[in-house]
Amino acid sequence: MGYxxxxxxxxxxxxxxxxxxxxxAAGETVMKEYTDENAGPSATSGPRLLESxxxxxxxxxxxxxxGATWSGAKAFENLLSTQQEISNSVSLDxxxxxxxxxLFEFQVRAIWGNDRSTVGLVHATxxxxxxxxxxxxxxxxxxxxNPVYRKSRTEESNAVISMGQGxxxxxxxxxxxxxxxxxxxxxxxxxxxxxxxxxxxxAQQQSGGDAYLIENQAKETFEFQIVQTPGSLYGRxxxxxDLVTARYKTIEKNKKIVGVKITVEGPDETIDVELSDV
Numbered sequence: 317m318g319y320x321x322x323x324x325x326x327x328x329x330x331x332x333x334x335x336x337x338x339x340x341a342a343g344e345t346v347m348k349e350y351t352d353e354n355a356g357p358s359a360t361s362g363p364r365l366l367e368s369x370x371x372x373x374x375x376x377x378x379x380x381x382x383g384a385t386w387s388g389a390k391a392f393e394n395l396l397s398t399q400q401e402i403s404n405s406v407s408l409d410x411x412x413x414x415x416x417x418x419l420f421e422f423q424v425r426a427i428w429g430n431d432r433s434t435v436g437l438v439h440a441t442x443x444x445x446x447x448x449x450x451x452x453x454x455x456x457x458x459x460x461x462n463p464v465y466r467k468s469r470t471e472e473s474n475a476v477i478s479m480g481q482g483x484x485x486x487x488x489x490x491x492x493x494x495x496x497x498x499x500x501x502x503x504x505x506x507x508x509x510x511x512x513x514x515x516x517x518x519a520q521q522q523s524g525g526d527a528y529l530i531e532n533q534a535k536e537t538f539e540f541q542i543v544q545t546p547g548s549l550y551g552r553x554x555x556x557x558d559l560v561t562a563r564y565k566t567i568e569k570n571k572k573i574v575g576v577k578i579t580v581e582g583p584d585e586t587i588d589v590e591l592s593d594v
Contacts, residue, residue: 319412322371323396326355329365332391333516336363340519343383343406344424347399351422354395374412377423382410387523389514394471406529409557410506415516428559432468433570451554453540454563459548463540474498474534475505478512478521490518492525497533508532538562538569542589550576550587559594570594 328350330336339346352358359369383406390398402409402455406435409428416423436445444450453460474497480488490512498505510528515521540562544550554560557574559574573591 319398319414321343321456322355322374322412322420323351323399323422326359326369326371326395328354328370328393328398329367330363330391332389332514334391337389337391338516338520340359340385340387340517340523342381343386343402343408345379345381345489347402347408347410347424348379348422349400350390350395350398351415356422370422373419374419375415375419377421379479380424382424382426385519385523387517387519388527389516389520391514401527404530405523411424425557427557427572429555429559430558430559431575432554434560434561434568435559435570440485449553450557451560452563453548453560457545457548459543459545460540460564461543462564463562465538465564465567465573467534467536468563469504471532472497472534473508474529475582476506476525476528476532477507478515478525478528479509480512480521481514488521490521490525492522493527494529494533508587536569537593538564538571539591540543540564540566542587542591544587551588562591565587569589 318420328337330482339349354364354369355371357370361368384403386406399410408424408426410424411428412420412422423525430448431444431446432451434444434450437450442449454572455463476492478490480490482488514520517523554573556573556576559570560573562569562571571591572594573589574592577587577588
């Protein structure tokens, strides 16, 4: 298990409608509060229900209040699942890192690794906008096989009503839309609704509706297998958490390295890299 499994072992064990469960602040702030109050030094029994959740040796990095505002209510939800949802919503990465012998720190970053994509590439220097040489996977470079590109709208939703507290005409309703997706054709307005009785404020419903639209947006995927080549090796040209670029004919997409599996059998080593869409 990686250190992030320390988050999977905790739930948000506080009564609903409390400051420990209902939050509205910068994404980084919310993520660090949830971790501190359920797995960090503040996760003591008393405010936390039934038992202490303090993790020996775990501290919380100082808060820089990065990211868009996130609002929501998460009573009795799993801590790791909550962090993953918030991370996707506000476009921040998070993780627990070792900082000493049996010492750990929960951190939040804009990008967990480095930007090695082609964004901002300056051809004269060969460096991208972040000052790094880009890593590009393409058939012609020999570091990609089996590319598959898909774009599906079969499950798309771009307008959602969150149905909150109350009955009939007194029910709290909040509409969220994806204007860019709706405008892609005169017929692309795709409506849906979601129950939100556990969200007590308009801000919480707005955040929940936005997360729903992200989850149910048109699915565009670009999948392929990475091949280790002398000029494109994991651990030398690119690393876990990095942004890289994938190219196939006219399609070019940035990908994030979110997992690496290394298998060693005798003298043979196999490296499988897991990618996610950005």
